Structures are given as C-alpha cells and as structure tokens.
Amino acid sequence: MSFAELQVCAVEAADAAGGVCVVRCIGGVARAGQVYAVGELRIGLRHIERYGRAVGFFDAGHVAKVHLTGSVVALLAGGQVLTYVPPDGHALAELEAWLATGPPLLEEPHPEQLRSLATSRMQDEELPDGVRLRWGRVALAALDRADRSEERPYVRSYLLQRFGPGGDGDPERDPAALCRDVLALFELTPAQAAEQAPGWRDLPRPAILRLRRIKNLLRCTEPARPYLAATDPLAMAVDAWAAVRPGLP
Template identity: 75%
Template structure:
C-alpha cells in the first residue's frame, strides 16, 4: 500500500490558476493527472519534468519540477507535504490492510499525513458512522506510529462523545480506560496541583507547563463521566479535577 506524497522544496511561480514547484517525492509514485490534498484544498498534478524532460511519473526519493493547477499553489511553503487523493478517496480497507502489516516508519504512507487524513475522515459527518469509527482507529494507529501519543486522549474522547462506549474490549471507546489514561498523563494528584496553582506565577516554566497540560487534558474525561458510577473512585477523581480546572493556569 503506497500513498504518493510530494514535499515542496521551492515554489518557482504561482498565480490564481496554479504554478510550478520543485518537489521531492517522499512516498509512492507521483503521476501526471493525479489530484493532491493540501489540508482541505486540492491541487492537480498537470505535468512532471525531470532534467528538462516531461515524464509520466516520479518515484520516491527523486526530485522533479511539477506543474500544478489550483490557487492553493500560491500558499505553499518549503517543507509542506502534498498527499495523493485517489478518485474515490483513500480506500479505507487498503489503509487498514497496510496498518495490519506492521511496517516501519520509513515505509509509506507516512504517519503524519495519514494521521491528518484519518482525523479528517473521522470527523466527516457525510460518512456512515461505522466508517468514521474505522477512520478513528486508523488515526489512533497513525498517532502511535508518529510518536505523538499525547494526542490519543483527544481522539478517544471525540470517538466516545460522538459514538458512545464501544463493546467490551474496545479500549478506544472505554470510558474508564480513557479516564485512567488521562489521569496517568497528568502525573500529579489534585492536591498537588491545587497547591501549585495557588502561586503558579512563581513556578518555573516546566512546572507551569505541566499544570497547563493538565488543564488541557481534563476536558477529555467529560464524555466518559456520564458512563461512570457516582460512587466509583475514578468518577470522584474526575469530578475533583473538573472542579479544580478553573484554578489552573
């Protein structure tokens, strides 16, 4: 499973109709006629040139000059990655099959663009719920492969909020598992946080950042809280942190 990707090296010309860029193919095989995603915008790959000659394709690891259509070309900057979008969009089953093989990070599709793609599909309300859930699991897998595990609670909270708890054993939508994960990531007790929050402006920067991380993480427990028993110690801990949050920097 290869998803073609082009990384911008330089934008040579650009106007409202498109432009010419020097790029490096960093995944798959780029071919003339393909459509590429730049965030939510699209650019068409009209022509590829290598060493002054027009070619039909460009493989991973090679540089090329590409002629693109679309006003988005004027917004491109060095280092940006353009991801190929097949006519029917990226095939969900193909991406799932790729993830099941356990490839290394050096193989495509690269985790960063895959994470962005999967997150967008997960939030696309025009897709069936079952398909959005599958994209959510892909987003979590891509986040893990990209080493950005700090983003996992936010995706899991979104899935839980939009689709409710999963079946037994589905940790991606397990309310208790999400709360335990969030509390573990906070890494301090509410009492410790409350004590530090009293004079947080006097704290060293790393300590302030920890308190702010806690403040950002606490809302991830909100979709899970209604599914916890009132007397559950985990629910008590979640409520304590929620009450403390307004006092954090």
C-alpha cells in the same frame, strides 16, 4: 504498498487556476493525473517535466517541475508536503491492512502525515459514521507508531463525544477506560495540584508545563463523565480533578 508524497521546493508561478512548482518526491511514485491533498483542499497533478521534457511519472528521491491545478497552489510554501489521494477519495482499507502488519511506519506515508490525514477524515462529516470511526482507529495507530501515544486521549475523547460509547465493544470508546488512562498520566494528586495552582506563576517552567498538561488532558474526560455512575470511585476522582481544573494555568 506505495503512498505518493511530494514536498514543495519552490513555487515558480501561480494564479487562480493553478501553477508551476518544483517538488521532490519523498515517497511512492508520482504520476500525471493524480490528485493530492493539502489539508482539506485538493490539487491536481496535470503535467510533469524533468530535464526539460515531459514524463509520465517520477519516484522517490527525484525532483521535477510539475504543473498543478487548483487555486491553493498560490498558498503553497517550501517544505509543504502533498499527499496522494486515491481515486476513491481515500485508501482506508489499504491503510488498515498495512497498520495491522506490525512493523514501524518507516516508509511512506510518514506517521505525522498519516496522523494528519486520518484525523482530518475522522472529522469529515460528509463521510458515513462507520468510515469516520475507522479513520479514528487509523489516527490512533499512527500516534502509536509515531511514539506520540499521549495524544491518544484527544482522539478517543472526540470519538466518544461524536459517536458515543462503543456498544460494539470498541475499547477506544469505553468511558471508564478513557478516564482511567487519562488520570494515570498525572504525576500529581488533585490536592497537590490545587496547592500549586494559586502561585503557578512563581513555579519553575517544568512545573508550570506539568500543570498545563494536566489541565489540557482533563478536557478529554468531559465526554466520558456522564456515563459514569455518581457513586463510582472513578467518577469521584474525575470530579475532584474537575474542581481543580479552573485554577490551573
């Protein structure tokens, strides 16, 4: 499977209709006629030149001058990565099959670009809910492959908030599991954090960052808390942390 990606080297000309850029293919095969994504925006690859002559394609490791369509070309900058968008708008099934095979993502797309693409699709309200949930699972897999698993609670919290608990047995939308996993990341108890909070400005930088990390992660439990029974010890633990959170940096 090949995912074409282009990295911008330089923008030579640009106007409201498009422009000309020098790009390096960093993955897959770039072909004239393809569409590439820049965040939520789209760019058309209209024409490719190499060594002064038109070519139909070029592959990873090579540089070319490309003619692009779309006003966003004027906003491109060196180093920016453009990701190929297949004709159906996404390659969801292909990505799911690839991620299910197990090996690390050491080829295209890079895990960071994959995470960005998947979270963008997950939040795209024009897509059916079922498709958005599938993109959410791809985002979680990309975080695992990129060794950024601590960011998983943010994706899981979004999925729970937007789509509710996984009645289909989806463990990623299990409110209790989300709360347990978030609280397990904390190195302090609520009492210890509350003790440090009033004088946090005088703490060493690592201690301040630890408190800030806790505060940010606690936000992920908010969509889950209404699904926990008031007498559940886990709910009590979440509530204890919620009482501390306003005082954290």
